Amino acid sequence: MKKYTDEELYKYIFEASEEFYELAYKDEYFKKFFRNIEQDIITTQQTDFMVQNFGGPKMYCGRMPKDAHPQVWVDENIWQYREDLLKIAFENVNTPEDIQEKWLKIDAAFKHVIINHGGPSECTPRDKIDEIIYEPMPEYLKAKLKKAA
């Protein structure tokens, strides 16, 4: 990867995160996953998490992906849907190719701790008031995903 300054890295990652959650919170299906968290908070958390994983300044103070998602049911379709939305965000804000590639590699490294292979009983609340987020993909969206593949 090209050498980026901390400022450049932060700028590119922030712009892509901001655009990704803009798209996510506007998306009639995908926004359901984010109903318990404010857009600006998750945008900041995702940015700091990614900057740190890219080797930039250590500013992230949230949970690791394994502990951030046990209440969210994510299957392969949902994973793919998120990745497609992220790629649109990269495109919209002109994220450099090498940053896109590294970002997707980092995501892939955490996939095994986020993805569910069984039903919603695999999900566990993180605390007493946590809601289980179980939003299986509607058939018409699955068909769209298949068509695009």
Ligand code: HEM
């Ligand atoms: C389809 C896949 C995914 C879905 C549906 C999803 C959904 C969510 C949701 C709903 C939250 C908010 C949880 C809360 O209420 O605190 C969250 C937080 C977060 N997610 Fe994801 N996520 C996905 C994949 C990923 C991936 C691939 C990464 C990074 C490798 C990631 C990193 C994070 C981080 C850093 C937070 C913030 C945690 C915190 O503030 O403690 N997520 N995600």
